[in-house]
Amino acid sequence: MAPLPERADAVVVGAGFAGLATAAALTARGLRDVLVLEAEPVPGAHSSGRNAAMARRVIEDPLLARLATRSLELVRAADDADEDGVRVLRPTGGLLLGDDAAVDALLAAAATVPDLAADARRLSPAEATALVPALAGADFHAAVHTRECGIADSHALLTRFALHARAGGATLRYREPVTAIHRDGGRVDAVETPSGRVATGLVVNAGGAFASGLAALAGAAAPAMTPMRRHLFVTAPFDGVDRGAPFVWDVSAGWYFRPEGEGLLLCACDQTAWPPEAPPVDPGAKEALAQKLDALVPGLRGARPTRGWSGLRTISRDGRFVIGPDPEVTGFFWVAGLGGHGMTTAAGVGELAAIGILEGALPAPYAAGFAPGRFATSTSSRGSSPSGEPS
Numbered sequence: 133m134a135p136l137p138e139r140a141d142a143v144v145v146g147a148g149f150a151g152l153a154t155a156a157a158l159t160a161r162g163l164r165d166v167l168v169l170e171a172e173p174v175p176g177a178h179s180s181g182r183n184a185a186m187a188r189r190v191i192e193d194p195l196l197a198r199l200a201t202r203s204l205e206l207v208r209a210a211d212d213a214d215e216d217g218v219r220v221l222r223p224t225g226g227l228l229l230g231d232d233a234a235v236d237a238l239l240a241a242a243a244t245v246p247d248l249a250a251d252a253r254r255l256s257p258a259e260a261t262a263l264v265p266a267l268a269g270a271d272f273h274a275a276v277h278t279r280e281c282g283i284a285d286s287h288a289l290l291t292r293f294a295l296h297a298r299a300g301g302a303t304l305r306y307r308e309p310v311t312a313i314h315r316d317g318g319r320v321d322a323v324e325t326p327s328g329r330v331a332t333g334l335v336v337n338a339g340g341a342f343a344s345g346l347a348a349l350a351g352a353a354a355p356a357m358t359p360m361r362r363h364l365f366v367t368a369p370f371d372g373v374d375r376g377a378p379f380v381w382d383v384s385a386g387w388y389f390r391p392e393g394e395g396l397l398l399c400a401c402d403q404t405a406w407p408p409e410a411p412p413v414d415p416g417a418k419e420a421l422a423q424k425l426d427a428l429v430p431g432l433r434g435a436r437p438t439r440g441w442s443g444l445r446t447i448s449r450d451g452r453f454v455i456g457p458d459p460e461v462t463g464f465f466w467v468a469g470l471g472g473h474g475m476t477t478a479a480g481v482g483e484l485a486a487i488g489i490l491e492g493a494l495p496a497p498y499a500a501g502f503a504p505g506r507f508a509t510s511t512s513s514r515g516s517s518p519s520g521e522p523s
């Protein structure tokens with residue numbers, strides 16, 4: 133294997149959505165000497181390779197709704213069909229269900245983003261059921277439909293970021309766990325892996341669930357973030373939902389489904405605080421999901437979950453992302469805490485991070501909303517366990 137470069141303008145730690153989107157955006161803005169270091173043998177080995185692939189831009193938090201909308205705009209602008217005519221984004225639409233208060237909150241957030249406001253439409257249960265007949269008998273009070281949401285090929289999106297980063301001059305290295313981050317006083321000056329040491333004045337912490345541990349290596353305090361385990365299951369072939377149907381997500385009762393191959397992808401929206409690792413599947417999760425859906429969505433009773441997996445969504449205490457310069461350690465830049473929206477927002481996250489790095493500050497209102505130092509009760513991360521409460 134080629135030796136590590138002796139120095140880099142920026143070292144991005146982590147090749148998930150956060151790291152690869154940031155590397156691609158940095159090189160697109162002219163920073164050539166970018167080195168991405170990933171501990172695993174492939175990109176997206178943790179959260180980014182385990183997500184549900186729903187591109188959802190109707191989000192209760194107006195800041196995240198705005199970023200998701202910008203992100204999907206960036207994805208669509210570069211979404212040329214491949215040789216088989218396949219694009220990254222399939223605009224199947226999205227249908228969010230809930231009680232009246234939840235749907236009001238979604239629509240209020242959507243109203244703050246002009247392009248989204250024009251797309252988000254309130255539906256009655258009867259109208260929503262006309263769109264997705266499998267909802268007959270399900271208990272929800274209202275719905276929001278958007279045409280521009282949909283399903284993404286998240287592997288293709290991740291690959292696209294990696295290709296763009298490489299084409300822009302970045303070096304991507306796998307099986308390179310960062311084991312030390314050195315400082316000269318209050319300033320980052322090198323990183324170390326088992327293969328060697330790289331001098332750099334800028335380390336981007338895109339470590340996902342491991343971000344707090346990386347902060348500890350740099351002697352930085354971690355914002356309050358907690359990795360939360362969630363399970364996804366796929367079913368055997370099921371013909372009760374049209375293949376082109378929108379994804380359906382009940383934000384009040386906590387479940388979602390979407391077409392996946394000849395069957396469905398199902399989720400009970402479970403979340404359990406979990407240490408940073410590749411989480412195992414809970415042996416009871418499949419049965420718990422089946423029971424929840426049997427009780428709440430009679431139209432899915434024939435869809436039996438077969439195979440499943442779990443992943444970590446790293447959620448900050450206020451549910452917002454952690455993007456920006458560390459308040460104490462110069463040259464340590466956070467791109468973390470992307471929670472359950474990191475695939476949809478990745479292109480926008482990369483853009484914001486690159487602006488923050490190259491221009492010294494994120495644009496308003498993101499600078500304050502995502503500031504790593506915003507939690508008054510921040511706790512020291514000088515240990516490897518996550519801190520803080522889930523949102």
Ligand SMILES: Cc1cc2nc3c(=O)[nH]c(=O)nc-3n(C[C@H](O)[C@H](O)[C@H](O)COP(=O)(O)OP(=O)(O)OC[C@H]3O[C@@H](n4cnc5c(N)ncnc54)[C@H](O)[C@@H]3O)c2cc1C
Nearest residue numbers: 146148149150171178179180184186310340443474475476
């Ligand atoms: C079950 C589930 C469903 C989801 N569904 C959706 C969805 O439908 N839509 C959506 O938008 N989002 C969804 N998400 C959220 C999305 O997947 C995450 O927000 C996103 O993947 C986070 O990306 P990341 O790059 O921050 O983290 P990761 O993908 O975990 O990447 C971090 C990388 O850093 C590397 N790393 C850590 N420490 C080191 C080190 N010391 N040295 C080198 N490398 C290191 C890790 O190996 C890892 O590859 C879902 C997540 C889960 C778990």
